[in-house]
Amino acid sequence: MPVLNDKQKLMRRIQQSCFALAEANLYLDSHPTCKMGLEYFRKHKAEKEELEKEYNEKYGPLTAVQSEGTKKWEWVAKPFPWERGEN
Amino acid sequence: MENTEKDILERIFDDEGGTFGAMPRKLALAMAYVPFQTWEKPYEDDTALCRGTAFPCLDKPFIGEEAVKNARTE
Numbered sequence: 480m481p482v483l484n485d486k487q488k489l490m491r492r493i494q495q496s497c498f499a500l501a502e503a504n505l506y507l508d509s510h511p512t513c514k515m516g517l518e519y520f521r522k523h524k525a526e527k528e529e530l531e532k533e534y535n536e537k538y539g540p541l542t543a544v545q546s547e548g549t550k551k552w553e554w555v556a557k558p559f560p561w562e563r564g565e566n
Numbered sequence: 567m568e569n570t571e572k573d574i575l576e577r578i579f580d581d582e583g584g585t586f587g588a589m590p591r592k593l594a595l596a597m598a599y600v601p602f603q604t605w606e607k608p609y610e611d612d613t614a615l616c617r618g619t620a621f622p623c624l625d626k627p628f629i630g631e632e633a634v635k636n637a638r639t640e
Contacts, residue, residue: 499608
């Protein structure tokens with residue numbers, strides 16, 4: 480496993496949360512009232528939102544629409560999330 | 567849970583104390599069944615992403631190549 484820098488570590492955690500959400504989605508489609516399943520979903524939904532907020536603050540918008548768009552279009556101001564290299 | 571949905575599930579599945587079992591109470595002949603998945607403790611997030619599923623019960627790696635290697639030839 481390559482050594483991940485902070486940005487990549489945070490990205491990995493976002494990917495993990497997003498994957499867990501996809502799994503929760505599939506499970507809840509057939510078990511819509513399962514309390515444990517709903518709890519698992521809520522936990523990862525909150526986690527994902529928090530991690531994305533952290534990513535946006537530290538490394539710029541994770542997706543274009545997560546730009547603030549107040550002073551300038553942040554999406555193009557910093558390296559794109561998938562770009563390797565600095566920061 | 568809306569009672570209609572609860573009634574339906576209770577009628578179909580073995581109700582082991584509120585959590586629904588995997589198999590329907592009455593099985594009709596000549597019909598295929600897939601056991602109903604019941605909740606279990608999911609993998610940790612990092613493991614789930616690597617295994618491609620959050621649920622151990624669905625973690626079924628294809629072992630074709632190993633199986634062939636172990637196959638007895640004579």
